[in-house]
Amino acid sequence: MSLIVHKYGGTSMGSTERISNVAKRVAKWARVGHQMVVVPSAMSGETNRLLALAKELAPSTLTDAYSRELDMLAATGEQASSALLAIALQAEGLESVSYAGWQVPIRTNNAYTKARIESIDDKRVRADLAAGRVVIVTGFQGLDESGNITTLGRGGSDTSAVAVAAAMKADECLIYTDVDGVYTTDPRVVPEARRLETVSFEEMLEMASMGSKVLQIRSVEFAGKYKVKLRVLSSFTPWDIDINTEAASGTLITFEEDENMEQAIVSGIAFSRDETKISVLGVPDKPGIAYQILGAVADANIEIDMIIQNISKGGLTDFSFTVNHGDYAKTMDLLKNVVMPKLGAEEVVGDTKICKVSIVGIGMRSHVGVASTMFRVLSEEGINIQMISTSEIKTSVVIDEKYMELAVRALHKAFGLDQAPA
Ligand code: ADP
Ligand code: ASP
Ligand code: MG
Numbered sequence: 001m002s003l004i005v006h007k008y009g010g011t012s013m014g015s016t017e018r019i020s021n022v023a024k025r026v027a028k029w030a031r032v033g034h035q036m037v038v039v040p041s042a043m044s045g046e047t048n049r050l051l052a053l054a055k056e057l058a059p060s061t062l063t064d065a066y067s068r069e070l071d072m073l074a075a076t077g078e079q080a081s082s083a084l085l086a087i088a089l090q091a092e093g094l095e096s097v098s099y100a101g102w103q104v105p106i107r108t109n110n111a112y113t114k115a116r117i118e119s120i121d122d123k124r125v126r127a128d129l130a131a132g133r134v135v136i137v138t139g140f141q142g143l144d145e146s147g148n149i150t151t152l153g154r155g156g157s158d159t160s161a162v163a164v165a166a167a168m169k170a171d172e173c174l175i176y177t178d179v180d181g182v183y184t185t186d187p188r189v190v191p192e193a194r195r196l197e198t199v200s201f202e203e204m205l206e207m208a209s210m211g212s213k214v215l216q217i218r219s220v221e222f223a224g225k226y227k228v229k230l231r232v233l234s235s236f237t238p239w240d241i242d243i244n245t246e247a248a249s250g251t252l253i254t255f256e257e258d259e260n261m262e263q264a265i266v267s268g269i270a271f272s273r274d275e276t277k278i279s280v281l282g283v284p285d286k287p288g289i290a291y292q293i294l295g296a297v298a299d300a301n302i303e304i305d306m307i308i309q310n311i312s313k314g315g316l317t318d319f320s321f322t323v324n325h326g327d328y329a330k331t332m333d334l335l336k337n338v339v340m341p342k343l344g345a346e347e348v349v350g351d352t353k354i355c356k357v358s359i360v361g362i363g364m365r366s367h368v369g370v371a372s373t374m375f376r377v378l379s380e381e382g383i384n385i386q387m388i389s390t391s392e393i394k395t396s397v398v399i400d401e402k403y404m405e406l407a408v409r410a411l412h413k414a415f416g417l418d419q420a421p422a
Contacts, residue, residue, distance in 0.1 A: 002171035003035045007161035010044035011178040012235035013081045023088035025239040035129040039139045039161040040085050042077025067112035071151045075141040082138040089134050096134040101141035108142035108150045115150035120167035158219035166226035173230050180234035181251035184417040185269040192418035198254045203267050206394045210358035211272025265363035266415040272356045276328040279320040282346025285312035296339050302327040306389045355404040358396035371395040377414045
């Protein structure tokens with residue numbers, strides 16, 4: 001008997017018919033003797049629908065009071081699908097109970113709309129499992145130390161599932177979604193993309209952090225930290241396929257490089273439309289400038305991604321960095337009204353029409369010239385590179401968003417990702 005965590009995404013939970021299919025699949029696993037914890041997302045479109053209602057009433061996202069209510073609101077989507085799944089399981093003849101994040105409880109910090117899980121108390125869940133119940137733990141939500149409901153950021157149910165699996169030392173965490181695994185790039189953008197049988201944890205971490213939304217980055221971080229056995233697979237196979245076939249399908253995230261691993265130099269291409277670029281122009285070029293600009297942004301709980309500082313001309317320099325779309329208004333406001341007057345900068349300009357494209361692969365460590373191939377391919381397509389950032393196993397560029405698909409397709413082809421490795 002094993003303890004297994006299943007996570008079902010929004011599309012997989014998208015209608016009562018699909019929820020009923022999920023229940024049948026979970027029942028299949030429970031009936032062979034596994035202890036089952038299931039983490040569902042809200043039904044597809046529900047989180048967007050709820051957040052759009054809030055925006056209709058007030059577009060501002062600048063205050064904590066507003067963000068608190070966004071979390072109260074968005075958390076209802078997952079709560080509804082959890083109860084529906086418990087009902088569907090009961091209809092299958094299984095005993096089942098659902099818990100909201102605060103009932104478990106899943107404790108988080110108080111960063112509304114992007115809270116981080118701090119601890120999970122698994123007593124209640126274990127007691128139910130021991131009594132033979134299937135336990136539904138509501139995804140995407142938690143409780144801060146003052147008793148407020150928090151959410152974990154878009155795509156956060158992945159993180160709920162992996163964190164529950166880590167806390168409970170589950171034997172495996174299966175992420176069921178609307179594609180049958182992790183691909184060389186988003187198969188919706190490049191139809192030639194190939195499914196990877198395995199992907200190393202490090203590559204998955206880079207792909208997720210560079211925008212592949214198949215797994216939320218924090219879920220991959222948890223999997224790495226607690227060595228959770230993690231697999232991404234399809235919820236759209238018939239629910240009654242052979243359980244062993246199902247258990248071996250999709251993509252396994254591996255922690256060791258074994259001989260069977262696909263040895264491509266570049267394993268995948270990630271992209272993100274979620275970036276915006278902000279430039280502070282005409283800043284006096286002296287010690288402490290980066291700290292004064294980026295420190296203020298970080299203190300406001302805004303994550304900064306790529307950064308460049310230009311060489312100085314006449315004692316002045318330009319400073320550019322990227323933040324998520326969701327933080328754009330807040331960052332612009334902070335820079336224009338607080339940082340710019342203090343520093344005596346000339347201007348703050350923003351660009352929301354950019355995107356980031358990244359090539360990822362552990363093979364890049366031992367191969368030189370990979371980044372230059374990337375730059376050549378983009379130049380042949382006439383695509384201007386605005387920013388570059390590299391790490392050991394990835395190279396990212398910021399380009400105009402209108403060239404995103406062109407860039408991803410060209411790079412996918414140039415690195416031979418549409419062909420099976422020899
Ligand atoms: P869920 O609702 O199940 O959490 P998501 O929409 O969050 O599903 O994530 C699955 C989607 O991720 C896929 O439909 C696919 O379009 C997208 N995706 C992006 N990059 C990749 C990739 N490298 N491999 C597979 N899917 C990817
Ligand atoms: N429902 C949330 C979202 O749409 C969380 C998730 O699906 O993982 O972002
Ligand atoms: Mg998701």
